[in-house]
Amino acid sequence: MPLEISKLAHVNITVPPELEEVTKSFYAVTLGMTEVPKPPGLRARGGAWYQLGSVQLHLSREQTPSKNDESKRHVCYLVEDLTLVEQHLRDAGVKIIPDSVPIPGSPRFYVRDPAGNLIEVAQG
Numbered sequence: 001m002p003l004e005i006s007k008l009a010h011v012n013i014t015v016p017p018e019l020e021e022v023t024k025s026f027y028a029v030t031l032g033m034t035e036v037p038k039p040p041g042l043r044a045r046g047g048a049w050y051q052l053g054s055v056q057l058h059l060s061r062e063q064t065p066s067k068n069d070e071s072k073r074h075v076c077y078l079v080e081d082l083t084l085v086e087q088h089l090r091d092a093g094v095k096i097i098p099d100s101v102p103i104p105g106s107p108r109f110y111v112r113d114p115a116g117n118l119i120e121v122a123q124g
Contacts, residue, residue, distance in 0.1 A: 008055050011075050014062035015115035017046070022114040023059065024048050030092045031077075033057065052077075071118060074110070078124025082107050085121055 015023045027033045033050040037043075050057040057075070079085045086096060089111055097110035108122035 010049075010056035010058050012058040012060055013075065013113075013115075013117045014060050015047075015113075015117070016063055017061045019115045020046055020059075020061055023117075026113050027057070027059065030089070030094065071116075074118035074120050076108075076120035076122055078122055080124070082109075082121065082123040089121075 024035075027048070027050055028035055033052065036049050036051045036056070038047070038049050045061065047058065047060045050059070086109060090096060094111050097112070099108050099110070102108075106122060108120055111119050111121065113119060
């Protein structure tokens with residue numbers, strides 16, 4: 001019998017402690033995500049949780065040995081107006097990474113948060 005997963009609850013990305021505040025600002029201010037309170041027992045660990053519809057993005061502190069800016073792992077956010085979002089990010093000083101493998105009929109681009117986590121932004 002196959003496993004029946006009903007929905008995605010959250011995605012967790014990591015950030016080195018020294019980049020936590022600038023990365024939290026990127027998600028809250030630049031991307032306009034709504035931060036939600038973490039459970040009391042987890043607040044002392046730092047990081048932040050953001051609500052995206054029925055899914056959450058969890059930002060956790062972690063000193064990782066690998067360089068995120070070389071990784072292909074990513075989160076994808078769907079937006080209504082890709083051109084508008086791209087201009088907003090450019091205006092905020094975010095480097096746009098063009099799609100190196102375009103999918104016909106599915107425009108997208110990539111950016112990296114201040115901790116190097118790759119983000120796909122797609123028309124949806």
